[in-house]
Amino acid sequence: MVQEKNNTGGQSRRNFLKSGAMAAAGFMIVPRHVLGGKGYTAPSDRLIVAGIGVGGKGESDIHEFSKGKADIAFLCDVDEKRAATSVKRFPKAKFYKDFREMLDKEHKNFDAVSVSTPDHNHAIQAMAAMQLGKHVYVQKPLTHDIYEARKLTEAAKKYKVVTQMGNQGSSGDGVRQLMDWYRAGIVGDVHTVHVWTNRPVWPQGIPWSDQKAEVPKTLDWNLWLGTAPYTDYVEKLVPFNWRGWWEYGTGALGDMGCHLIEPPFRVLGLGYPSDVECSVGSVYVDEFKRGYFPKSCPPSSHVTMTFKTPKGDVKMHWMDGGIQPTRPEELGPNEVMGDGGNGVIFEGSKGKMMCGTYGINPQLLPTSRTAGTKVPQTIDRVPEGHYLQWVNACIAGYGKNELSSPFEIAGPLTETILMGNLAIRSFDIQKPRADGRGFDYPGRYIKLLWDGQDMKITNFDDANQFVKRTYRQGWTLGA
Secondary structure (H helix, E strand, O other), X not given: OOOOOOOOXXXXXXXXXXXXXXXXXXXXXOOOXXXXXXOXXXXXXXXXXXXXXXXXXHHHHHHHHOOOOEEEEEEEOOEHXXXXXXXXXXXXXXXXXXHHHHHHHHHHHOXXXXXXXXXXXXXXXXXXXXXXXXXXXXXXXXOOOHHHHHHHHHHHHHHOOOEEEOOHHHHOHHHHHXXXXXXXXXXXOEEEEEEEOOOOOOOOOOOOOOOOOOOOOOEOHHHHHOOOOOOOOOOOOOOOHHHHEOOOOOHHHHHHHHXXXXXXXXXXXXXXXXXXXXXXXXXXXXXXXXXXXXXXXXXXEEEEEEEEEOOEEEEEEEEEOOOOOOOOOOOOOOOOOOXXXXXXXXXXOOOEEEEOHHHOOOEEEOOXXXXXXXXXXXXXXXXXXXXXXXXXXXXXXXXXXXXXXOHHHHHHHHHHHHHXXXXXXXXXXXXXXXXXXXXXXXOOOOOXXXXXXXXXXXXXXHHHHHOOOOOOOOOOOXX
């Protein structure tokens, strides 16, 4: 039986309540780790949650948690304007701008943390919470870098905390139906997977603005930058367009890959890819040259990864920027492929199957086969949904409840997705030619060989710079 970490420093329940800390923070319920001492689990307890990043998606995340046995007790956001709706919705919650200050001052007063910030700060925030023994829910992608994903995966096990990544489709019925079909042998052994998205829907493949702008009064720009190098504030980067810049975001693949690659990753039981190659879309500058903007994600890309499985190699094709695979012959001319802008197609030795984003609307091809194909249900559904599954698992305690996207699954999935980004970024590595005439691009038009265990490209060392970033001075991954 796993015992929960006691963060009260041996303080009794009576003395803790006498301290007045709960009243000062506006709490109505004592955090569950305080009640009864070390190892105590009470089914009637409620989960006390602190949110880091509570505007936009973070706002909807903590709202979903509050529908279950969770109380939102602390709110943290670098932008007071973005956080305003959450502040209004949870008036008893105490507000902070700096997550480090919140964790330092309040860690004895909550059980779990929700992280929904730009990608480049996910890892430091989640790690800091886990090292305090807090359960964590982290928006997708789990991390910005491959190295960070590996470290968070290891930390979840080390600190024995309940974890979940915010790829809601992993709790949906769709991916489970695909698993049932595959396990029943309906499509045979899958050898090829096509995954596509119409993202980005934000600017990519553009130069960084040279127009310095005034920082909004409600935004702490230095805290927003976090681990990223310092730069002057520019218009329209916040709250959304940061996704198209490598210093902060992970492009279309990082944004949508956790929703779209998750079904084949889970259905086929994939691990680390063995190799990756790619091509990227160009930006027109003038008749003599293609745009070269290595700080910005490309406007489109096609990434191909190979996975070694007991049933043979699986080739996965990722396409973004509106690029789509060839339409299957089994799909009628007026039938929608995937969900239109996004989708997944599995090609097996006996047939094909298809789904949309989050694994929704799973279908066999031709689609007329879907309704008439009945197979045993091999995996339980998640009637409470993705958010409450995590809340309930936190209340039950580490190792008690099954989760759809714990870091032991979400970590390797994120590493796989970021492998694609490593190839995309390697495509634009620029080196001066020996004769001084122009540049070469040694990362293009080659296949990168990946040692997943050691997180290393073995045939092009320059690509390994994208496995792990160097943080800005003052920021570290963990204590």
